[in-house]
Amino acid sequence: MNHDRKMCNRHHRAPRADFAHRRLSLRESSATFAERKATLARPMSARGYFVALAILAIAGGCDMLDMYDEQRYEPLEASSFYDNGSSARPLVAGTVARGDLREDEALYTGKQDGKLVEELPMEVDRDLLVRGQERFNIYCSPCHSRVGDGFGMIVERGFRRPPSYHIDRLRQAPVGHFYDVISNGFGAMPSYASRVEPHDRWAIVAYIRVLQRSQNARLADVPQDQRDQIAEAGEEEAEGRAAAERRDTREQRELERDIREHQRPPEEGERRRREIERQEREEPE
């Protein structure tokens, strides 16, 4: 720090002294006022510009260095002042940072008076479900798969397979359990608290309920006026499948016919081979 300051001062001073000297020598000489003015106002040479720029750069740098080298600790910097050698101090017990007061137990822990909550601590609407779907597909589907059956891509590559969300135990589990698993992890599954904030955790929980419903839906779950659509769609699908089957068998038959037509009988190949051998014997190279 001191060293830097000294360097800066030297650069500051030298040109100033030089300038003063030039004024002095001009005054001492017999030059007229006009001559003196002309000399001092003479356009700067290229070298002069360069020197001026360098001075500015260095001077600017010095101001910055003053702030840069202020007496303070960098994050995580060591300190010999405290016994534990760390410059960072723990918060005073009971301190709550602004905006971090998490009074709502259900919202932030998934529990009320220590018991897992049965209902989402917020209104469930379409926006929440869409958000939940998006977050689920990003953070959970790699292991749990997009439908939650536990055959995600990471599992296909060898990671331990999680239980399907569609087993009875997890269908009966209170929503608080899912919130708790995301927040604190569960067995081989790590916590996602650092990546998914509380509101998004609930959005994911709501979406898991949607998945559970989707894999166990009955026709009776569908509103009456939409059941006909499903029946129609079902018929169309059945028709499509039958057509595809017909097409497949036709293609298969054509393929078999092609193979039969193009395959030469094995004797033909043998005859041709003997013919070539005979020719080679008759006209050796």
Ligand code: HEC
């Ligand atoms: C890296 C893979 C992986 C990811 C990503 C993952 N999980 Fe899991 N999850 C697991 C495994 C493995 C288990 C089984 C853990 C065990 O039984 O040891 C599990 C178990 C669970 C369970 C069942 C707990 C029980 O009661 O059996 C739930 C619920 C769950 N995860 C929810 C989630 C949610 C929600 C997300 C996304 C925020 C998520 N998981 C992301 C691997 C993952």
